[in-house]
Amino acid sequence: xxxxxxxxxxLGLLLESCNSGNRCYDSVDAFMVSSFNISGFNPxxxxxxxxxxxxxxxxxxxxxxxxxxxxxxxxxxSLSADSTGFVIRVNGVSDTLYxxxxxxxxxxxxxxxxxxxxxxxxxxxxxxxxxVKITDKKVNSLSTAKATNDQNIIIYFSAAAH
Amino acid sequence: MTRILLSILALLLISSSPVLxxxxxxxxxxxxxxxxxxxxxLLLPIMQTAKRNGWEIQADIPYKGNLFPTFxxxxxxxxxxxxxFRYKNxxxxxxxxxxxxIVKFExxxxxDFVFVxxxxxxxxxxxxTDSIGTSNYWGSINTSLSRHPMNAHWGELVFGMKGELFPxxxxxxxxxxxxxxxxxxxxxxxxxxxxxxxxxxxxxxxDFSIGVYYRFPIFRSKTLPKPLKMGGAKHPGLNNGxxxxxxxxxxxxxxxxxxxxxx
Numbered sequence: 001x002x003x004x005x006x007x008x009x010x011l012g013l014l015l016e017s018c019n020s021g022n023r024c025y026d027s028v029d030a031f032m033v034s035s036f037n038i039s040g041f042n043p044x045x046x047x048x049x050x051x052x053x054x055x056x057x058x059x060x061x062x063x064x065x066x067x068x069x070x071x072x073x074x075x076x077x078s079l080s081a082d083s084t085g086f087v088i089r090v091n092g093v094s095d096t097l098y099x100x101x102x103x104x105x106x107x108x109x110x111x112x113x114x115x116x117x118x119x120x121x122x123x124x125x126x127x128x129x130x131x132v133k134i135t136d137k138k139v140n141s142l143s144t145a146k147a148t149n150d151q152n153i154i155i156y157f158s159a160a161a162h
Numbered sequence: 163m164t165r166i167l168l169s170i171l172a173l174l175l176i177s178s179s180p181v182l183x184x185x186x187x188x189x190x191x192x193x194x195x196x197x198x199x200x201x202x203x204l205l206l207p208i209m210q211t212a213k214r215n216g217w218e219i220q221a222d223i224p225y226k227g228n229l230f231p232t233f234x235x236x237x238x239x240x241x242x243x244x245x246x247f248r249y250k251n252x253x254x255x256x257x258x259x260x261x262x263x264i265v266k267f268e269x270x271x272x273x274d275f276v277f278v279x280x281x282x283x284x285x286x287x288x289x290x291t292d293s294i295g296t297s298n299y300w301g302s303i304n305t306s307l308s309r310h311p312m313n314a315h316w317g318e319l320v321f322g323m324k325g326e327l328f329p330x331x332x333x334x335x336x337x338x339x340x341x342x343x344x345x346x347x348x349x350x351x352x353x354x355x356x357x358x359x360x361x362x363x364x365x366x367x368x369d370f371s372i373g374v375y376y377r378f379p380i381f382r383s384k385t386l387p388k389p390l391k392m393g394g395a396k397h398p399g400l401n402n403g404x405x406x407x408x409x410x411x412x413x414x415x416x417x418x419x420x421x422x423x424x425x
Contacts, residue, residue, distance in 0.1 A: 001265075001274040005325040009335040012370040013202065013209075029298065051299065061299065076299040084300065105294055105305065107351040110363060113246040114294050114350075 024112035027141045031074030032099065032118070033151040036090065039130050040159040043067045045091050049075065052085030052096060061086075072151060074144050077101055077118050088129075088155070091162045095128035097155065101139070108141060115141040120152065128161040190382040191270040195223040196230075196324075196332060198375030203236065212242040216357070220373050227387020228263040232279065238287075238357035247294045249351075253287020253312075255358030261320065266389045273332070273377075274325035281318035281338075285358040288312060291351060312346035314356050324375070332375040340367040 036047055049062035062073045077099065078084040085098045100122040105114040118139040123132045133154045136143070143152060200218035207215050218236030225231055235256040242249045259281030267275070291307040322336030340359050345352070354363045361367060 001276075001323070002325050002327070005274070005323045005333060005335070008323065009333065009372050012335050012337070012372060013205065015370055028296070078300040079296065079298060079303045080301065104349055105296065105307075106349070107291075107354070110242070110244075110249075110354045110361075113244060114296055116296065116298075 022111050024109065026108050026112045027144070028108055028112050028115040029144075030077070030116045030118060030140050031144050032077055032120070032139045032153060033072065033074050033143050033146055035151045035154045036071045036073070036088070036157070037069070037154060038090065038157045038159055038162050041069060042159050042162065043069055044071055044157075046089070047071050047073075048089040049073065050087045052087055052098075072148070077103070077116070077139060079103065079116055083124075090128075090157050093128055093162050095126045095157070095161075097126075097129060097132065098124040099153075100124075106140070117141075123153075128158055130156040130158045132156070189270055190384060191386065192330075192377075192379035192382050193224045193227075194378040194380040195221060196375045196377040197221045198332065198334075198373045200234075200236070200371045200373045202370065202372045203238075212240060214241075214355075215239045218371070220375070222261065224381075224387075227267075228275075228390050230261040230263070230277065230279075232259050232261055232281070233257070234281070236358065238355075240355050240357075242355075246296065248292045249289070249354075250291075251287060251289045251353060251355055251357070253285055253357040255283060255285035255287075257281040257283040257318065257358065259318070259320070261322075262390065263387075264390070267386055270384070270386060274323070276323050277321070279320040279322075281320060283314075283316045283318060283340075283358050285314045285316075285356055286311075287314075287353075287357050289348070289351065289353050307350050310346075310348055312348065312353065314345040314353075314359065315343040316356075316359055317341045317343060326377075330377045330379055332377060333372070334375060335370065335372045338369045338371070340369060342367075 036044055038044060045065070045067045047062055047064045048060065050060050061075060064071060075086060082102065083098050083100045085096060088095050088097055099120060101118045101120050103116050103118045106117045107113070108115050120134055120137040120139060125132060134152070135150070135154060136152045139152055198220050200220060203216045203218045207213065216236055216238035218234060220232065220234045222230040222232040235254070237254045238252065240251040259279055261277040261279035263275040263277050265276045267273070288309050288311045290309040293304065294306065295302065295304045318341070319339045320336050322334060324332050324334035327333050342359060342362065345356065355361050359367055360369050
């Protein structure tokens with residue numbers, strides 16, 4: 001009995017010293033998955049998205065020149081402000097969209113650290129945008145894993161303006 | 163604290179008294195409360211990357227030979243520095259429960275046993291996170307989450323062994339599966355380590371502890387504890403405790419006396 005007692009105690013000590021590793025396998029980036037549509041099934045030929053007041057090289061978030069009915073892109077939200085503004089240029093016509101949100105930092109895991117978690121609360125936009133619909137107000141690191149026909153918001157542009 | 167120290171001193175004095183001290187040649191079975199320390203807690207700082215310090219004391223007392231009501235208490239300090247945050251978690255905890263011996267004692271001097279048991283645990287702790295850094299397209303932030311007092315309740319299933327290496331000195335180990343019952347909620351961070359439970363990320367937390375114990379031999383007896391009956395079918399014709407039952411007989415047939423308890 002004492003043989004087992006001592007051997008298992010030593011094996012247990014070895015087990016205790018094992019480290020599960022410190023690699024991060026999860027994403028810590030939170031993006032608002034956004035769908036872009038023109039009312040009346042008109043195609044979007046060109047789509048360009050930038051942050052408001054972000055005009056430097058490399059500030060373009062989306063630059064898509066392929067013609068489709070619906071486009072879907074993940075957009076980053078501000079970490080420090082309670083609203084985020086985007087300049088959205090569809091078929092050569094620019095509009096501005098402001099998204100209001102709250103944010104808390106949430107621990108993803110010991111190895112990955114914290115990720116922002118947002119809750120969308122409202123919008124403000126210019127006249128070329130018809131409406132904005134929230135389909136999922138929670139934006140977190142899992143949002144980009146949504147199915148291809150799912151998103152956080154759908155932006156409908158006015159057919160007359162575009 | 164003074165009371166605890168005085169109690170321990172009194173136990174030491176009683177256990178070293180000539181009446182109850184173990185004398186060569188006597189066939190007494192000595193029992194008593196066992197107090198010890200989980201040495202694996204002391205080794206954690208050198209075995210793990212995070213700064214994890216702590217201590218734990220454990221005590222049990224035999225009840226009806228094979229049952230050991232148990233009390234454990236301890237403290238833990240955890241300081242985990244990562245590239246993008248620093249997490250601190252400090253607190254204390256206590257557990258109560260019972261262990262049950264599942265093997266037969268072979269002789270009066272045999273105190274080695276294998277046990278299964280359960281515990282109920284309660285922990286009071288606080289957590290704090292500093293230097294949380296994150297960045298994206300819009301810039302970066304560096305923030306902290308202030309100290310948050312929390313508590314946790316949990317249950318444990320325990321399996322282990324204890325053996326007497328030298329007279330009254332025991333070594334023991336236990337493997338524990340822990341089942342958190344409730345933990346204070348925190349919107350930002352679910353504690354990934356809880357004093358008394360350990361790391362909580364991913365499935366049922368398991369823990370392995372190694373303890374060294376001293377038994378205060380203040381009770382003595384010439385009776386070997388009866389093995390616990392585990393149920394199951396009784397087979398006709400087999401021993402029903404009337405013959406050759408060394409645990410139930412008096413001193414005439416080579417069994418152990420059961421009328422000479424020193425308790």
